Amino acid sequence: MFLIFGLRTRDNVVSRRPMVCEVCGVHAVQSLVRRSTKFSLFFIPLFPVKPSTYYLECGHCGTIRRADRRALVA
Numbered sequence: 716m717f718l719i720f721g722l723r724t725r726d727n728v729v730s731r732r733p734m735v736c737e738v739c740g741v742h743a744v745q746s747l748v749r750r751s752t753k754f755s756l757f758f759i760p761l762f763p764v765k766p767s768t769y770y771l772e773c774g775h776c777g778t779i780r781r782a783d784r785r786a787l788v789a
């Protein structure tokens with residue numbers, strides 16, 4: 716008998732809204748992305764192994780930066 720297990724990290728786009736980018740300064744669509752890592756058994760994700768982290772991705776320059784709590788509420 717053998718077991719196939721591992722960790723799987725996935726990115727999910729939570730929302731998109733027009734905001735001013737902190738890097739390029741252009742008013743463009745910013746995507747809020749949630750990155751979560753889950754333990755998987757036989758390629759089936761079962762439970763998260765660490766808290767999810769949130770990132771903002773600029774639609775103009777493509778910069779990905781960590782989102783703080785103000786971005787999640789606004």
Ligand SMILES: [Zn+2]
Pocket residue numbers: 736737738739740741773774775776777778
């Ligand atoms: Zn930008």
